Amino acid sequence: MTDPSTPDTAPDGFDLDPIEIRVLGVLIEKAFVTPDAYPLSVHGIVTGGNQLTGREPVMNLSDDDVQAALDRLMARKLVSRRDQASARVAKYEHLVRLRHSLPPPEQAVLAVLLLRGAQTAGEIRQRAERMHRFDDIAAVERVLEHLAEKYPPMAAALPRAPGTKETRFAHLLGGSAAFDALGEALASGQSAIPARGRSAELEEEVRRLREEVDWLRSEFDKFRAQFE
Numbered sequence: 001m002t003d004p005s006t007p008d009t010a011p012d013g014f015d016l017d018p019i020e021i022r023v024l025g026v027l028i029e030k031a032f033v034t035p036d037a038y039p040l041s042v043h044g045i046v047t048g049g050n051q052l053t054g055r056e057p058v059m060n061l062s063d064d065d066v067q068a069a070l071d072r073l074m075a076r077k078l079v080s081r082r083d084q085a086s087a088r089v090a091k092y093e094h095l096v097r098l099r100h101s102l103p104p105p106e107q108a109v110l111a112v113l114l115l116r117g118a119q120t121a122g123e124i125r126q127r128a129e130r131m132h133r134f135d136d137i138a139a140v141e142r143v144l145e146h147l148a149e150k151y152p153p154m155a156a157a158l159p160r161a162p163g164t165k166e167t168r169f170a171h172l173l174g175g176s177a178a179f180d181a182l183g184e185a186l187a188s189g190q191s192a193i194p195a196r197g198r199s200a201e202l203e204e205e206v207r208r209l210r211e212e213v214d215w216l217r218s219e220f221d222k223f224r225a226q227f228e
Helices: 020-034 040-051 063-075 104-116 121-127 137-149 176-187 200-223
Strands: 079-082 091-094 156-157 170-171
Touching: 020 040, 020 079, 020 091, 020 104, 040 063, 040 156, 040 200, 063 079, 091 156, 104 121, 104 156, 121 137, 137 156, 156 176, 170 176
Parallel strands: none
Antiparallel strands: 079 091, 156 170
């Protein structure tokens, strides 16, 4: 796979801040993994954004943080508000699929990059499995190529970190300056990600599933309260 080049300047809509990136990533992810609770309320996005697993870095977002990010994303036409007659609170959905013509595999890869930062194609394949199952790493690499070939590009390869053999990839929705800063950090070894054992990965998966169940319960309780 060839290393795609990055743009010289961030195109309109591709200079998102970290909170906007997290909110957009959560909306894309939850559209796959909890379709019955999608679109999401502000509370649902806060809960998804503040998960302790499957998120790098871990954040502590407030309702106000998320609402302000949603307003900015709506202005960029990356998110829309869904007002439902039977709902007491507003719900929100992403528009990435429509605006950038992304099929499900590309949405899944982009969501993982938005939520977990720079990763290898193998890591992306494993972490995207609940959204889309890739047959092999080559399938992930083809999706990364498609994202890199979009206009404007949405993902690119980073310089290899010292002592590593595999290339890591990152999204470009934070702009070229943020992408370059991440590449410099990896090249200097500041953000090197240690290898993790299978047991640690399984423990993380269990924690993530528990958080997902808690989130679904919270959303169901809010839904039920509308009829009480």
